[in-house]
Amino acid sequence: MSLFTVSDACNGCGLCVAACPASLVRQAEPGARPEPLAGREAHCILCGHCVIACPTGAFVHELLPAKDFEPIDRKRLPEFDAVRHLLRSRRSCRTFDPTSVPREELLRLVEAVRHAPTGHNARQVGYVIVDGPARMDVARQGVLDWMEMEVAAKSARAAELHLGGAARAAAKGKDVIFRGAPHVAVVHAPDTGITPALDAAIAGAWLEIVAAAAGYGACWCGYLVFALDAHPPLGTLLGVPEGHKGYAALLLGRRAARPLAIPPRDMPPVTFF
Numbered sequence: 177m178s179l180f181t182v183s184d185a186c187n188g189c190g191l192c193v194a195a196c197p198a199s200l201v202r203q204a205e206p207g208a209r210p211e212p213l214a215g216r217e218a219h220c221i222l223c224g225h226c227v228i229a230c231p232t233g234a235f236v237h238e239l240l241p242a243k244d245f246e247p248i249d250r251k252r253l254p255e256f257d258a259v260r261h262l263l264r265s266r267r268s269c270r271t272f273d274p275t276s277v278p279r280e281e282l283l284r285l286v287e288a289v290r291h292a293p294t295g296h297n298a299r300q301v302g303y304v305i306v307d308g309p310a311r312m313d314v315a316r317q318g319v320l321d322w323m324e325m326e327v328a329a330k331s332a333r334a335a336e337l338h339l340g341g342a343a344r345a346a347a348k349g350k351d352v353i354f355r356g357a358p359h360v361a362v363v364h365a366p367d368t369g370i371t372p373a374l375d376a377a378i379a380g381a382w383l384e385i386v387a388a389a390a391g392y393g394a395c396w397c398g399y400l401v402f403a404l405d406a407h408p409p410l411g412t413l414l415g416v417p418e419g420h421k422g423y424a425a426l427l428l429g430r431r432a433a434r435p436l437a438i439p440p441r442d443m444p445p446v447t448f449f
């Protein structure tokens with residue numbers, strides 16, 4: 177099977193050749209009809225860039241039917257200033273309304289970030305969304321067990337994260353772990369692979385942004401990520417698939433209070449080389 181065909185509408189511009197990250201699209205000479213690099217079909221990462229680069233619609237990918245491509249509505253794209261304002265006004269939420277968010281809403285947020293980039297377009301990121309107070313109690317106890325283990329071992333992490341105080345507060349019922357959030361989304365990816373930790377972190381970052389855009393509160397939950405790393409059975413308990421690891425965790429829910437201003441943040445150092 178040929179990976180792609182190119183119709184007579186091709187103008188020989190070569191944009192598909194330039195767009196393919198795996199160099200699987202070749203032209204014998206400038207202006208020639210592109211051809212697949214023979215025997216290398218399995219190297220295609222199915223990114224679709226060859227198809228979307230073609231200005232004449234001549235490029236047909238065997239595995240990516242044209243009907244699955246969605247036109248870009250440029251009028252709906254936000255302006256730079258609107259994106260900048262959203263990013264600046266997004267804030268970690270630590271005052272949640274404990275009411276659960278309907279699953280359709282949570283799925284709507286995940287659906288919105290399914291185009292988050294992944295190394296080699298691997299798209300193996302998945303989500304476990306802890307849903308409701310009883311399940312949050314199970315997850316919280318898992319984190320508390322990890323905190324107590326680190327404190328008992330007098331570990332460097334216990335000192336660095338002041339886990340003694342956090343564990344004491346949590347044991348007394350102050351929810352320093354989940355901040356009263358009704359959900360936590362664990363973003364998982366294979367524990368081997370090209371860029372699983374980055375893929376999950378990017379997906380988590382995107383999820384935080386769309387949660388803000390949709391009016392929800394979110395906060396990264398480092399404690400849960402540390403606990404999952406130190407104690408893999410906790411991941412299994414929460415439903416993280418075999419062979420995957422939870423690399424990011426995001427508390428989610430409705431905000432009980434809204435931030436009223438944007439706190440100052442320095443411009444990070446930038447150097448040009």
Ligand SMILES: Cc1cc2nc3c(=O)[nH]c(=O)nc-3n(C[C@H](O)[C@H](O)[C@H](O)COP(=O)(O)O)c2cc1C
Nearest residue numbers: 266267268269270352353355395396397398399400
């Ligand atoms: C990787 C990561 C882990 C975090 N873990 C926690 C956490 O366990 N608990 C918490 O309350 N905030 C956590 N935060 C939130 C940070 O404290 C917060 O981003 C920072 O204070 C800046 O506040 P802002 O997000 O409102 O700008 C985490 C943030 C990141 C990026």
